[in-house]
Amino acid sequence: MNGGPSGFNNAPVTRIIVIASALFTVVFGIQGRSRNLPWSYQDIFKKLQIWKLIVTVFGFSSTPELVFGIYLLYYFRVFERQIGSNKYTVFILFSVITSLLLEVLAQWLLKDPSLNILTSGPYGLIFASFVPFFFDIPVSTRFRVFRFNFSDKTFIYLAGLQLFLSSWRRSMLPGICGILAGSLYRLNVFRVRRVKFPEVIASFFSRLSWPSTGTTSPTRSSRNVLGSAPTYASRRAEANAPALLSTLLEPPEESIGTLVSMGFDRNSARQALIHARNDINAATNILLESQGH
Template sequence: MNGGPAGFNNAPVTRAFVISSTLFTLFFGIQGRSAKFGLSYQDIFGKLRILKLIASVFSFSSTPELLFGLGLLYYFRVFERQIGSNKYSVFILFSTIGSLLFEALALSLLKDPTLNLLTSGPYGLIFASFVPFFFDIPVSTWFRVFGIRFSDKSFVYLAGLQLLLSSWKRSLIPGICGILAGSLYRLNLFGIRKAKFPEFMATFASRFSWPSTGSPRVPTTTRVNGTAPTVPSYAGRRVERTYPTPPVPSSVEPSESAIATLVSMGFDGNSARQALVQARNDVNAATNILLEAQSH
């Protein structure tokens, strides 16, 4: 299961969410309250406490759910790298609220007295992420086990299935509601895929979360005319390096699958798109362009 380079490079919002979910689960788990924060039928028609609502979004009900959930959240950081932290924050908010509304609707329709509490945790975000995972992440390898054909994406689906069925109906309903919320986001309901937060809100997570592991990425920009960014010299003068680049065809539009492939390797979405334009949508050539840009 590969979601790009190790660590949370270019994924500060995911990092903040993973840290928050871990702390919430450990804190309430120590107190023996982690299994009491799921949404219930009584919450729909009674008084819903804000603390319980927040805890139901971040705190997993058990340690196995925490392990599988954090693993999936860590893998799905690829989508933050693809669409950017700002839009990914909107995706988190939309999928979480949408999933909670679907859960409330399901509880009100089922009226199942045996369904006291739904399981808690970021099921809405996790299973909403399976929608773009299914449509936008390409299969890179295929293999066979006992004559059955699998892809590298199969491991992610199996982890999701384990989490979905971890508590039977208590976890099945939140998972399905998350998939519905993710589907509405993909359908661009109310133009949600173009929505953005104010910039100061989008950078909140990167300011108040722990530093990511791995080597920091050095931001690089490349001019279309082949002139690299100006860099300072040791003598106090500024030196500009020039590298020959092929002409960029304006008619080539990079495919989303090619962009997703480069993003899954850890490159920024905008840089991947620009490199694919230069490489005429050739993923291998675009990869070389991005690697050369990082080396300078």
């Protein structure tokens, strides 16, 4: 199970999150400051260490956490492809902010010395993503090992469990708060699932990201240099235009595979891509709207 085609095509926001997490973790690890990454609400509200809040949202406390965290963030790019970068940005902000508030509230209520310091990293986003992963991503293959039943989703759950238990209670609390944040988003609290950023703000992440490969520029239409009267070649081209257009709009297997990995029927995915002129985000919206009716 790979979450669709490899790379960050149609997932520029995920690319930024992955790069930021890797950079923050490596920079603080090289400087020997990774031990200072775990945080508490006293750091934010009493010491006003805002920098620490920003760093803890992205930077992991250890290399094993970074490995499993980056793997999960990379896999969950399937949700950005499914709902689009605009709404996925809303999902990220809602998950991170809500999980942080829940963590601070839990620290304040429990007053447990072992929970005074929590591990850092995008736990809120990662474990909030497990909610739509559980409900919306279907199982594509099943297999048995020593009489135990497994599926292709099992490896994602195992990676999440490893991250969840990486620092015991210090990582379990952020994980639980992330799951609660994802559940609140799924329940559409405050109608958050309808929120969208203005296109100017949403395109900011696309400008930060590297351009996707595999895109082709539209061909320029040829002019009749002899005048306005159509030539025989131009009349023949116009007659063959519908067949040519159908050939050009035939969806690539990579795009169909992306939609199939999201749980859509192959034929429906192909038809949606044709109607959307091979725009995978528009095709996803068409499929989601058809399921809602």
